Amino acid sequence: MxxxxxxxxxxxxxxxxxxxxxxxxxxxxxxxxxxxxxxxxxxxxxxxxxxxxxxxxxxxxxxxxxxxxxxxxxxxxxxxxxxxxxxxxxxxxxxxxxxxxxxxxxxxxxxxxxxxxxxxxxxxxxxxxxxxxxxxxxxxxxxxxxxxxxxxxxxxxxxxxxxxxxxxxxxxxxxxxxxxxxxxxxxxxxxxxxxxxxxxxxxxxxxxxxxxxxxxxxxxxxxYWQAPRAVAAAPAQAAEELAERLQAAVEARLMSDVPLGCFLSGGLDSSAIAALSARAGHPLDSFTIGFPGAADERAEAAMLAARLGGTHHAEMVDSDPIAAARQQGAIFGEPFGDPSAVPTLAVCRLARKHVTVALSGDGGDEIFAGYRRYRWHQMAEAVRRFIPARIRGSVIGGVARAYPKLDRAPRWLRAKTTLTEISLDSAMGYYGTVCRMADRQRRGLMSRALRTAVDGHDPAARFAALMGECDPDEPLLQAQYADLHTYLPGDILTKVDRTSMAVSLEVRPPLLDHDLVAWGLALPASLKLHGGQGKHVLRGAMTPFLPAEVMRRPKRGFANPLGQVLRTHAGVVRDRLLGDAMLDSGLFDAAALGLLVDQHESGRFDHAQPLWHLLVLEGFLSGVDRAALAGFAPRPMALAG
Missing domain, CATH: 3.60.20.10 (Aminohydrolase, N-terminal nucleophile (Ntn) domain)
Structure with a gap:
């Protein structure tokens, strides 16, 4: 690297x-x-x-x-x-x-x-x-x-x-x-x-x-290369073929003249990489971190590592997410809002103490439909095809607009997002599941100058274009194809590259072997989503090599629980978002920023995600020359001496 x-x-x-x-x-x-x-x-x-x-x-x-x-x-x-x-x-x-x-x-x-x-x-x-x-x-x-x-x-x-x-x-x-x-x-x-x-x-x-x-x-x-845009016939022995393909991809990535290890959580993807490395005769040092108050997978990872024969390394990391937000601009060179970058950097630091190269399980969710949003998209698309567009837009859309936003209610009562997705067409509905800050909320936070500058720009347009390139009868492939060109390179792989390179660690994801990606994307949806669970074919492929508890374990997030932290430290959040970096930028409306913090602090709303993104942006803007924002800054800028 x-x-x-x-x-x-x-x-x-x-x-x-x-x-x-x-x-x-x-x-x-x-x-x-x-x-x-x-x-x-x-x-x-x-x-x-x-x-x-x-x-x-x-x-x-x-x-x-x-x-x-x-x-x-x-x-x-x-x-x-x-x-x-x-x-x-x-x-x-x-x-x-x-x-x-x-x-x-x-x-x-x-x-x-x-x-x-x-x-x-x-x-x-x-x-x-x-x-x-x-x-x-x-x-x-x-x-x-x-x-x-x-x-x-x-x-x-x-x-x-x-x-x-x-x-x-x-x-x-x-x-x-x-x-x-x-x-x-x-x-x-x-x-x-x-x-x-x-x-x-x-x-x-x-x-x-x-x-x-x-x-x-x-x-x-x-x-020079194009991912599949249509589904192929299912292989006769899909799970067996996947096991062979993934084994070959793992073995190819064991090439190294320096110490090599792997990231290991309790999840399927990283466990599969560790197991197949051991099967190839290379049990690897493995690395896991835990966070106070978050899902802690250290015990599960340690048990699997012991079974596979590798040396396991684990740490508990207690980080300050508000302070970490300010570091993202320096690490990424621009605002980067995925909070899982914080634990990713931590596990990279741990790994770099022992190895120069680490294998990761990145790519499994995108290729074999591990994200919950894929299941919701499939279900929403089934409803769309059953209910005419006119009724969806007027009736269901009307209900969605009237339904309260119950961020703090039990999950079964938080139906506003689901109703909104069903009321929209397929591409716009899927965009709604990956959008971190809805159009109305974003525009409400912007200054008049920024609203004018982005007038006519629609972040959803690229999703509509990408999904339109795929077979319209394959909604899962459409969603995966869109992620392959947006979320995977823009978020996941950017996160892994910059955090690993910040500590001079090379990371290799075998699941992103391009031939394996093309083969996996083209599989029928039934081999990926089955019985309400994703990665069906990957689970079948790994059954001979992993214990049953790994197969049954639900997917967990890899990030700190931000909501309570930002609520507890609302005063610090308010000072940052209403400080000079944000207000002198001319990009935002101060009253709207303050209201967002107040609503989150009250406990009636969960604005953790937009607040984190804004804190990251504040950290980036604090290091930007004011001349870069000359078209927006509302205050006279001091001349350099």
């Missing part, structure tokens, strides 16, 4: 500013503490920060071909690099190292853009081909590794693994994108291809960008 950065001036014959490049690399040093490397030539410069995992002696980067005409800076792991190496050697290529990086370098010369189709792994890289005059930026199929880029004031292009690498460039606009603020408040993250800064873009998963010498225009990124 590493960090990459670079500068490209397509019409220049001069060396780029290498001092600037070193500053970009320094901002990314946490991702690669084991070394750094640089390459510079006319109009181009690459930087690399290395976390050494494979070929510790010979894998230094940037890596160049023998003649220096092709240069690569790469972040990630290519799990099939040995098979690619054999194929390339048969074509006459001669390798100088054992590094997976070199397989990409030779693969480009042999197959051009076709090399992307052959790579099995997680990656973000930049490759310069001097003879062709082309700079290729590429990102893996699921979005496990990040890559950001920006147009420079002088017409050049810069790229970096994280936003912070680009913010090290003086003169690059820091202006806040108002639609990104709207997206963040709605979803808890800024979805690709945007970032919180209007000038900085994120290369979407499964896309590449090809820049050419002499051309100053940045073309639109192009997709």
């Amino acid at each position: 590493c960090a990459i950065a670079g500068l490209f001036h397509p019409t220049s014959t001069r060396l780029p500013d290498t001092g600037l490049l070193r500053g970009m690399a320094h901002a990314l040093r946490h991702r690669g503490p084991d070394g750094e490397g640089f390459w510079a030539e006319a109009g181009l410069a690459f930087a690399h920060r290395r976390l050494a995992i494979v070929d510790l002696a010979g894998g230094a980067q940037p890596m160049a071909s023998d003649d220096g005409a092709v240069v690569l800076t790469f972040n990630g792991e290519i799990y099939n690099h040995l098979a690619l190496r054999r194929e390339l050697e048969a074509l006459g290529h001669r390798f100088q190292t054992r590094s997976d990086t070199e397989a990409i370098l030779h693969g480009w010369r042999a197959w051009g853009l076709g090399v992307l189709d052959r790579l099995n792994g997680m990656f973000a890289f930049a490759l310069w081909d001097r003879d062709r005059g082309q700079l290729l930026l590429a990102r893996d199929r699921l979005g496990e590794k990040p890559l950001h880029y920006a147009r420079l004031p002088d017409g050049g292009v810069a790229f970096a693994s994280e936003i912070g690498g680009l913010l090290a460039i003086p003169g690059l606009s820091r202006a806040i994108d108002p639609t990104a603020v709207d997206d963040y408040l709605a979803l808890g993250y800024v979805p690709d291809p945007n970032t919180i800064h209007a000038a900085i873009k994120r290369l979407p998963a499964a896309h590449f960008l090809l820049l050419r010498r002499g051309e100053t225009r940045i073309p639109a990124p192009l997709r």
